[in-house]
Amino acid sequence: MIYYLLRRLVGAVAVLFGVVTGTFVLSHVVPSCPACAVAGVRAGPAQIAAAAHSLGLDRPVWEQYVTYISGLARGDFGISYASRQEIGPAILTYLPATLELVVYSFIVYAVLGVGLGLVWAWRGNRPESWIIRLFSMLGTALPVFWFAMVLQLWLGSTLGWFPITGRLDMDPPPTITGFYTIDALAAGNLDAFGNAVWHLALPVTALVMWLFAVATRLTQKSVVEEMQMPYVRTAIAKGAGTRRVLLGHVLRNAINPVITMLGLQFGWLLGGTVLVEVVFSWPGIGTYMFNALQTFDFPAIMAVTVVITLGFVIVNLIVDLIYPVVDPRIRLT
């Protein structure tokens, strides 16, 4: 058990190290002249040299690398080329919006994906299965940014059912968690809560539709396989009802691959959220990254990359920790 955990931990650290090194190379070595981006288009050689000096870009590469790594270890992401401000605090102000979007999308996605996968497996070839199949095919094939825009155009603008952009139409509730929904509830402000949920509806729909197919199909496959096991026949023969067989017996055994997949998908969500945030002007790190892209603000781009990867690695570690709890057989190996 301890060996299992240690191995996962070492793997996670290796990935993080790889990403940090990769982002360093991408921001310091690959661009032909990072200082030009800082100094601006009209800067002369002297201004470029000054910019390079003030950011330490004129020092040897290995020295920059050490500074970069030791900075990251202290939570210091450096200074934005565009705003000349520290990136760490900026990301912290944008992060809660992204987390709120991603967490709600993930919950809706996991419940819907596993639930409908179960329905699909159980109902076999009936109409409801076909509808689920159709949706999962469409979800896989839709470009998420386009689907988000289509939702925005038709449901938001033409029909006027949902707000087109932003997180909230009123002053945000006092910050406790940074999640507007939770903060609004904590402040007892039901109007703000409803408004925040209303704003979440379209971006969450876009993200859920995008991933939908994966959990649904995997659950369906896993459940169908599991239902052919002798113990299922035994359970049915002993008179257990549908619900009991499916939820009590089959799902418990069929859920393992789904949980692993869900962990991976959380990372995809963090990636896909960039595209959806841009469409809905959602003030999260995706929008922050998009703005940084427009100005070639390498430190900011790389900082978001590191933060998203960190989130991804943490979620996968959590999944690895949950795994032996869900499936005790893991402990033996």
Next chain:
Amino acid sequence: MAAPALGRVEARRMDLGRALKWWPLLLIGVWVVIIALPGLIAPQNPLTLNLGNTLAPPSGSNFFGTDEAGRDLWSRCVWGVRYSLGISIVIVVSAAVIGTLIGGLAGLLRGPIDTLLMRTTDVFLAFPYLILAIAIASAVGPGLTTVVVALTAVWWPGYARMVRGQVLALKELAFVEGARAAGTSTPMILIRHLLPHLLPQLSARVSMDVGYAVLALTGLSFLGLGAQPPTPELGAIIADARSHLLVAWWYTTLPGLFVLAAVLSAMVVNDWLEGRNKGELSR
């Protein structure tokens, strides 16, 4: 008299059934024609400005309407397929070739090289490819070449992993041992003896990945990292449409249908190839 005639009808029906099984090839053909000869179904120039006819809704002369510069959207979308789908094919095929070589050699050579290569793929596979591609593309500078580099860089590890697994299983078989005994070199074993066995699964995966690559490529272009204006690339067209979202529904809605159709086609072809692979196994 009646019996043979009935037989012939049945035979013809069988032929038709067999021919229908090949319809995904027809689908591939259609896309190839669009990529090779876009002018055939979109006679208007996708770059010609017409400032007297901007943001016009769909009509007889402009099937998909026009954009903010009066360019014909149908033409831009059809030409966009050449960029979006054509380049995606290039990306996935390069990734498959690189991945096959690296994965194949890792599987055949084993030892420290194998460990090093597989740990590298672990790191690549361990985080969201879209974010990695964004980081790479932003550092290299926007453009179509950049996107090809960025997406190939994040795509090959999947192939390396898959091929290595298959090679590990295959290399224990007698024909590989025989080739080795006859003095065949390792790269030659990979190309001459193992590749034919890898191809069915590789092609199925490539077909699926072309669909995913179209989504990733248009996504990067949407963020402004891929095709630059005025190149008619589907993601870039949709990005341009953002500024006119509320006034031109066709501009937003219709180009996405091309992406959707391309990805759905990739899924159909993948389904077909996988079905064939399974059929071969059961025979």
